[in-house]
Amino acid sequence: MYKIGVVGEKDAVIAFLSLGMTVKGVENAKEAQMAIDGMAREGYGLIFVTETIAKEIDETIERYKNSFLPAVILIPGVQGSLGIGLQKIKDNVEKAVGVDILSKKEG
Incomplete structure (x- = not known):
């Protein structure tokens, strides 16, 4: 069984300890x-990263984008969602399906 980790600002990730995940509270990109x-x-099979931290380490996130493991998933941070994680999901769905099926289109 693979382990699950969470990386981000301490205030945003501390609650994940109660779910049995490994938590790494970080203060900077390094x-x-x-x-x-x-x-x-x-x-680790799955690593959640807060969007606030992810925007500072885009090259690291991209490095794991096409690898099977670990899956790196962006989650909202202390400031709420920045829309980065949702945009990456939309991009992946569009790449797989060939069309953006997640956008709300007025008709």
Whole structure:
């Protein structure tokens, strides 16, 4: 069974401890990169990263984008959603299906 990790601002990720996930509270981009790369080396299957942190380490997020493991999923941070995670999901669905089926279209 794969482990699940969460990387982000301490205030945003601390609650995930109660779900049995490994939590890495980080304060800057360097700490976040080290936490994600460390979890990947340790065989984590899923790593949640707050959008606030992810926008600072785009190259690290992109590095794992096409790899099977770990799956890196963006979640809202302390400031709420920045829309980055939803946009990445839309982009992936459009790539797989060939059309954007998630946008609300007025008709």
